[in-house]
Amino acid sequence: MNAGSPANRVAALTPPGRGAIAVVAANGPAALAAVDAAFRAANGKPIAEQTLGRIVFGRWGGNGHGWLGTSAASPQSAATGGSAALRPQPPDSQDHATAGEEVVVCRRAVDEVEVHCHGGAAAVERVLGAFAAAGCAVQSWQQSLAQRQLGQIEADAAVALAAAPTLRTAAILLEQQQGALRRELSDCLTALESDAGDGDGDGDSKAAAERLAVLTQRAAVGLHLTQPWRVVIGGRANVGKSTLLNALLGYERAIVFDQPGTTRDVVSAHTAIDGWPVQFRDAAGLRDAGDEIEAAGVALAKQQLAAAEVVLWVLDASALGQRELADPLAAAQRDQAALEVALRSEQPVLVVLNKVDCLAAPPHVAGVAAVSARTGAGLDELTQALSARLTPLAPPTGAGVPFTARQAAALAAAVDLALSGRLADCRAEVERLLA
Template sequence: MSETIAALVTPSGRSAIATVVVEGPAADQAVDRHFFPLGKKQAGASQVGDILVGHWRDGEQDAGEELVVSRTAADRIEVHCHGGVAASRRIMDHLVAAGCREVDWTEYAHRSEHAPVIADARVALAAAKTARTAGYLLDQYNGALPTELAAIVQLLQTDHANEAPLRLQSLLASANFGIHLTQPWKVVIAGRPNVGKSSLINALVGYERAIVFDQPGTTRDAVTATAAFDGWPVELADTAGLRDSDDAIEREGVARARKLQSAADLILLAIDQSAPWTDEDQQLHDAYPNAIVIHNKADLRADNTSQRPPGLKVSAQRGDGLEQLITMIGHALVQTPPMPGTPLLFTTQQVAAIQTALQQIKAKEEASALATLKALTS
């Protein structure tokens, strides 16, 4: 490496400690300019594995911040400081002024890992919202996907090349699940006005995210909230009640609601079980045949004057049926979770590369397919 770089390798978010990596031929000089150790040994004189405590100062008159410096390679020093944004930003500014080039932590991950898919997994791990999704991504970081890709490359170079497309198609089949390891599943609550959609989303997330009012048409724009059901990250959306209206703003709210619903991974169809079943309810039920039907307001007397479809009785007010609903949502989103250690595609770029490799194999362009796959692993 001819240049010296500085990278804040702690991903964005709250943390007690932040880590700045300084790497390159001038790393020692850049750190020694501002690091004043409590002992006699300067950072530039340290050996791999040494841990030094001292202050980061902007000159002798600056009291500075107490922090820890450690050498992790001959040309690499780590600075461990307070996790606040201001502390790490001050250190980065000093290092840039000392001649280092600032590098984003995602770029540093790709520079420091031996394979692009390993670097992708390292970056994705920082975006994982739950321990369950992080576990699958950790499997990829530890070699599940790179090992599978290497096996497919080997197949293409032997008499078993005809097996490669099947292995690639198997990876593509997992892509929807893999992408959602960092991007939450989208769950939209649909229904007519005043059936309790806002109360339902508040009950599911455990706090008052949506405004609850007893007048139809209160929700005009989508209200979203994040949650985790059965370990799967979910973005819940409370949308405008679906009905015809002369109000231009409400019509726009309904249009946005329908757009969200068309892109949803799962629809929760909320129905007021205390009110008669209407033609509008039936139209919604017919429009979303795969929705989870929720008969809300189970704390009120049920209307038995009309036949209604089966569904889960829930009271957003009392909490009846909520635990069962959460279980149903988790199962509907991921019916059969992959086994631990399963190779998974988890970025759109990986999916595009595998699709390209498949097309190249079908076109008898094996050399191009090999190059496409090797670009992911080396």
């Protein structure tokens, strides 16, 4: 137990109101007493006799009481000295067999229990209240986490996991919490150390430096496990940018109209593309603006494009001539030059040829997504192409992935040190990451 951590404590580990099931974890003798007071196990045993690590179904707080009977005070009243009023209640009472809320309790360690209850705020308050009434200090999940004495990587992963927006990102972060990044870093360290031992200063260290470089590249994905990619939809006015946004989202987020200059401000929305979190931004179509408000919108659109991580550049197939349809990539570049759009050279740009429903035969050009935002044709191919632009190096299952800016910076520094032959400093950098 850490200095300052109370012996009897309880915390809700799941975020309020987000899941169907909430998990409340409690430690200490008072926590066990609270379970016996509030919980009636279906197998009839008190908590001390339940098998470690096994879940037990039962009822929590029939008529406000457990089978030893205790009134559930709020965590707040307990924190200010609320008392537990124990009232004997026959364990086999008919009333009690059906009263209370169905929960699952797990005795995780000798003095540690978890209660899995309904995810609603009231149910969680009620469970927390029973522990608080028995004398447990109510903590936040972050405080509870800090007391688990995890390594820095695992603690950071647990915090990031709570903010993971998709199942795919959560799965990768869970692997990091379970040791994927630590294992890879430890392997690199072992290789660096064995090289120091055999004194040749090349083979193992070179392999370790290469491995560190691969890890560093994975940070491009890792830093997006909690933060979405910013994907900006750009192009001339009236090409169908807002229609495309709505089609990608699956609902009507932006106003669509058959007059150019419809979108003025930046419209943004979050979604997942192939399991990766994305924030789409749709802005004013680029043209010589009709009025001051539209001109401000066009300036804003150019700023958005310059700051985008990926750009979807939309062309209107119904407005292009045969020559342009044969080479949409060149048409997009001409557009960008004519409209004075300054894209960075390393910025991934995916050219989208929209309104192909207006063509007799949609062209198939490598690197161009031919779609109809109106009918949905080609959207699956577009999302696949977009996913590949977001994560050209998707990490394999179980791979170590750096996911914080601190980890990414430390790894980049370690690679530089390895490449310049400063192996002792490189090792020290990796050791710091493993702390």
